Amino acid sequence: MxxxxxxxxxxxxxxxxxxxxxxxxxxxxxxxxxxxRQGKIIELDLAGEDRDAAQDQVTRMCEKLLANTVIESYRIEIA
Amino acid sequence: MxxxxxxxxxxxxxxxxxxxxxxxxxxxxxxxxxxxRQGKIIELDLAGEDRDAAQDQVTRMCEKLLANTVIESYRIEIA
Known part of the structure; x- marks a missing residue:
């Protein structure tokens, strides 16, 4: 996914x-x-097929590493 | 635009x-x-309302500055 x-x-x-x-x-x-305005795109290849679990996991990834939530906002698309 | x-x-x-x-x-x-895989998003606020002219101008911007076309590919969305 x-x-x-x-x-x-x-x-x-x-x-x-x-x-x-x-x-x-x-x-x-x-x-x-x-x-x-310049930002980042991060494409992640994830194991598994559960979209909700993936959404949750990627949200946690953003909060912990992928975005500096003090100055950055993020948007997640699960394909 | x-x-x-x-x-x-x-x-x-x-x-x-x-x-x-x-x-x-x-x-x-x-x-x-x-x-x-990590890439860049560049949002451009452009004067004028001619979408075709904007598409052409932004393509030239990509070819000249925004993308290193030897190793990078780019996709343009005009809103």
Whole structure:
């Protein structure tokens, strides 16, 4: 079973990486870029077929390791 | 208009970051994790309303800056 986790900085948290990308895009001549935010995608191949158990396990993984829940929010998709 | 770019390592390319996460999850007691791959999400706020022009512009951004097309593949969503 495959689980995908999207981790993004929470609204209001400064995103220096996103700002750097926005600046670089401007330097390369791409105009009209009003904002850039960068996050992580983590794809997990999990043993087993129980979707609820997988959702629970991946939530615990996010809370413990995959996301810094002070400044980041996460979204889990179980495929 | 908002564009979202998903950048992942191509199949077959070694993912040391994903391996490190897999190892750490195992150390934390999460079993059944057979594989982990990590990539980037880039959310772009773009001026203008022309979806085709945005698709074209973001493709050029990916080719030039956002993705290393030798080892990474990218997927663009225009919302």
């Amino acid at each position: 495959k689980a995908t986790v999207h981790v993004m900085l929470k609204q209001g948290v400064l995103d220096p990486q996103g700002e750097a990308v926005r600046h670089a895009l401007g330097t390369l001549g791409f105009d009209g870029v009003e904002g850039v | 908002k564009a979202t770019v998903h950048v992942m390592l191509k199949q077959g390319v070694l993912d040391p970051q994903g391996e490190a996460v897999r190892h750490a999850l195992g150390t934390l007691g999460f079993d059944g994790v057979e594989g982990v």
